[in-house]
Amino acid sequence: MTALLSVRNLSVRLGPVMAVQDVSFDVEPGEVLGLVGESGSGKSMTLRAILRLLPQAADVEGAMLWRGRDLAALPEPELRQLRGGEIAIVFQEPMTALDPVLTVGLQITESLAEHLGLRGRAARTRAAELLDLVGIPDARRRLGSYPHEFSGGMRQRAMIAIALAAGPKLLLADEPTTALDVTIQDQILKLLLRLRAELSMSVILVTHDLGIVAETCDRVAVLYSGRVMETGPVETIFGQPAHAYTLGLINSVPQASDARQRLAAIPGMPPDPLAIPPGCRFAPRCGFVGPDCLTRQPPLRALATGHATACLHADAVMRKAA
Amino acid sequence: MSEAVAPAIPRADAREPIAATAQRRARPGRGMIAGAIIILVLIACAVFPDAAAPYQPNAFDYRALLKPPSLAHPFGTDNFGRDVLSRTIWATQIDLQIAIFGTLFPAIFGTFAGALIGYAGGIVDTLFRRLVDLFITIPFLVLVIAIVAVLGPGLLNMYIAVSAINWIFYARLMRAEVIAQKRRDYSDAGRVMGYGAARIIFRHLLPNAITPSIIYWMTDMALVILLGSSLGYLGLGAQPPTSEWGVLIADGKNFMTTAWWMSIFPGMAIVLAGIGFSLLGDGVAIWLGRRK
């Protein structure tokens, strides 16, 4: 089955900084792919690069194949049709992403008008249906409400409703729950999963929270300092991590059984983007580092179907984890 | 297969070494330098008008009345045969004086008052804010005119009138800065250590809060020159025969059709001064902002 979206060797340069380098991954129809990494790992940039939402000054290279067509080479009018049409995005902070002076209803119907040609009563009815779909009570009346009149979780639902207006096949979710309370987080994640099922939609979920990944994602791509370290199914990544960084991440998540023990953090800090070391980017902090790790960047190689790693000492890591 | 060793710093684009960036940021910008040059030229004209001006400002020449610009008189002559260029140059000292006297007292008094009000808070602060509301509602010009109306026209009265109003803006600026700084930890630390209010204000709050005031002061000088020349034009500021740019322009208003140069050239001096102070003020703001 050909992938819905195929990102190949995506690189994003902003001035002297290479924010994303050589990133490749696939998204299958109907699956939830997690892009996980710390702040500054390039995950948000990768997401925005897909829809070409980066500032003019950014240099983007690589291919992004959507149903066979390269998004990087798509002319403006078709790109516009795609945005909000087949591929939609939700941002992290709904309070800033929604226009404060327009009603939520209008922000939905303008999408309906642009992509589906729906106007007037038909558009408003559909908009109310969408608000209902995302779980906002009293949908019809809420069409006339402004963003600041919603609570945080409801605002995020509204943003999702706006994104879904034209029935996208792929939803890009940029840390959709980071700005919310934990209980609301859970609701939103469940909502996303429900929508994925009901609408046969794929989702790329960007997050820094491994817990969210474990609960919602089918497959994961682990990013560090702008590069992909490991990709694979969720169970494999968590059960048998094949990259030193992935192992470190998983170990650093506190478990209830770890009570009264030191938190196992990964020592050190991610590299300064202006002074990236040669060789594997994780090498300075890696417990499995060897001399060959320092000379060149390890390429992403396949271990088994669907599981790939950029770690030269994957075997050692997998043995440690087992 | 031999493996190429990656370069030591494989940044995607090593456009500027970091040391050079730091040096570039510490240098003053072109705007600031241009502004400084303009102001220096004006100061030179103010301090050495004899050297700068080809003629005496009040030298009548009945043979050369209302002459258009020429080599002998680059700005032409007025209805008394006086050289407009010289009069413009001689007027510089008055207008710069206006810039200084109209801002110096307000700046000093206003800054201290603002610091005290900001630090004290409470009812003093509320009263101050009401006063500010009042002074925003009545246009600056109208207020100054009203006070000059009571005191009588003239430069000194104009300074008094302008100072009486202008201090508020400095006070408002300083008060805002002090209130922002008050919340920072080091002032609490000072209080805990038992420092008196005065010491906290003068030694700690003021030095940190003063930069915006200095920048405001420079742009304010341009505003005061505009105000002063407006009053001069109306006949409420500098009085003839003192040459002040506004007065010079007023001299020419009855000769619009016959001798346009009488009004146009002195006006350019005002514009030059305004641009100079603005460039300087903006430039300093950018320069200080970049060095932080």
Place this chain on the structure above:
Amino acid sequence: MHLLHILGRRVLQILATVVLVAVLMFALMHMLPGDPAQVMLGDRGSDAAIAQLHRELGLDRPMPVQFWEFLKRIVTFNLGESVTMRVPVVRLVAERLPNTLMLTAMAATLALLIAVPLAFVAALRPGSKADGAIRAFSQVSLSMPVFYIGLVLLITLAAGLRWFPVGGIGAGFFQDLYYLFLPALTLALSFSAILLRNLRGSLIEVLQAEFVNFATAKGLRRRVVLGRHVLRNASISTVTLFGLHMGSLVGGAVITETVFGIPGIGRLMVDSIFSRDYAVVQGLTMVLAIMVSVVFLAVDALQALLDPRIAT
């Protein structure tokens, strides 16, 4: 906060301001050396006239009583009488206020017509040549006193090219528009420079806002993003800016009227100062204060209308 609450507060502020202005004027009057009546009449006053004015103004009564009388007169719109023209100040105001209002309204409209498009062009392409030219225009305009702009326009367009009259006002509404065009343009050029500088900044901010990114990400056309999202948000800051700098507009109007010889309250003010007609000066200061306050009120109302975050 309820809309009525906000407007009500503003009305109270206006009243407080008017009272404060009255106090200020009263205090100024009595700060004069010598007897106010004598000062007001100056050389024109015979002893009898001074004594009469003295009685009229109640200057022999104790100060608090005087002030109370003063306030009472204000409230009943009795702003006193012009000593030079022997007519109630209120009538003078009524005759001239329309001219000033028309001048100010025309200038404000022209200023918006100049500033808004230029600000858009500058903000959409910051750092470009167009942006540089617009900022330079703004800088030069700001450095030109209003009277100078007026004289330049007069010399070039009126006296020189003879496209416009040199001053005064016309006989009817449309003639007024013609006569007031040059003065309005003068004021507009100055005011638009102030608007332009701030508007450009706030437009740049809006253009970088996350909701503009999101609107683009929804696949909306650039036209829609700018025309709906950006414009509506930017109009709020425009209205705010307008109110904030109202004082400049009114002050500029005073000068413009003087330059162009327009019979409005600005010129009346200046003339009265020269003729030592303090009653008029006092009254006009208050009228101007009220005028600006009313604009503040309108700005508040407009803001509440445009921005749903207020008054909910």
